[in-house]
Amino acid sequence: MLSIENILETNRMIQDNKLDVRTITMGISLLGCISEDGDRMCARIYDHITKEAEYLVKTGEDLERELGVPIINKRISVTPISLIGGASNLPNYVSIARALDQAAKAVGVNFIGGFSALVSKGYTEGDRKLIASIPEALATTDIVCSSVGIGSTKAGINMDAVADMGHIVKETARLTADRDALGCAKLVIFCNPVEDNPFMAGAFHGVTEGQTTISVGVSGPGVVKHALESVKGEPFDVVAETIKRTAFKITRVGQLVAQEASRRLNKQFGIIDISLAPTPAVGDSVAHVLEEMGLEACGTHGTTAALALLNDAVKKGGLMASSHVGGLSGAFIPVSEDKGMIDAVTLGSLSLDKLEAMTCVCSVGLDMIAVPGDTSAATISAIIADEAAIGMINNKTTAVRLIPVPNKTVGDIVEFGGLLGYAPIIKVHPFSSEEFIRRGGRIPAPVRSLTN
């Protein structure tokens, strides 16, 4: 039987420590919508998504009410659109992005991801059209998210794509300059992208996935921080155990929601993404978890070790709590979406270079980082290349979501609103990477032994 303590603990996690299920994401294959006639294809895409996801939001809201745990987002991911558009007569894919936007709004979800291309080794015609369409697509739609995979451990890094993406990020910023480059917050550049990630902006429904799946992303940095407050001064063995136990409990809630949602919607259960995803709200910060371990400010020496322990313990605790774990599982460190990270940047404790080091051991990469508007395309490409190299060599997913905010510079603050938060503009190195990026070509896949 349940004890009173159990019930009160769960409700305290929800009410005081901001435990929530971050997202229920429905992955929808659009392979059946392919058509040579572009208009017809867009109509098919709209019809298919609205039919498959008709009850997604209602089911999420029902579960939220019934279990008493907030389910913050309901989202959709689709097959990478470069694969869908490739056979069509469309000159560009902006019309597909609009069809996705309209379908997502019709069913009431928060975001739809999958305006994506995977180009680790090279471009197809569809990839080329999709990437060229990204700036206009993100500027003229509201809730479409885009991602591009430019490298992997098996394929190496496509440096032509890296160079192109620097320009695409800049152009997206220019076209959404009136909204502080908000378009860039919806664009992720990946190395080793995963096909079942339920989190935005990088979600897409890979071709190895089923027809329609339900995946859930859990959250709960506030719960972990609260648990660590009770083991102040204890050795790291105790810290790791405490995080594992907490992650287990958090993930069990995600597993329950995923199972129930897939049963009620009659769709395949995909995966649970065991993640500590922060929000800008007080008490929902990954940086504060790291500081709770004994760091004066996130970003100081010791931060990478603290994050490594956190990331690993979250996975270990969550693994047994769920029947299928996948996605990006780990601790996210998006700057603008985390009150502690924002404060650490403002304080001068957290730099871009330290964030890069942290991405070696966190779940993803350089996320939601606002940089000066005059940052060159080559510098953005070089940051992408560095991050991709970390992912390629360490056999992990890494990503870059940078926002070069027009007419803003170091010291300014940019506001995105809602879960996307706000961020101080962070300094980038002033020295040029132009010649490095101009080389193009491919960085070969790395050797997998002699790993020193």
Next chain:
Amino acid sequence: MKLVVTVVGQDRVGIIAGVTRVLADNEVNVVSINQTILDGIFNMIMMCEVSDSADLSGIQKALIAEGDRLGVQILAQNAAIFLSMHRVG
């Protein structure tokens, strides 16, 4: 469906009477009650059973309205969330 009803707030006369009347009116059977007063704060957890076809949303609304009248917070949740989190298997 197993339902957990949690009531927390300033103690006063008639909290149990008020809550159980709403439950009775909605065909919710109370299986066990655990109630204490801590520092003047009323804490009660009721394990209940209700038909799977019951209008849970309606029951929750009625309980919240009663909670507003009594000045206490009332939650009614499917017990599955507690069982998942605190029980393996």
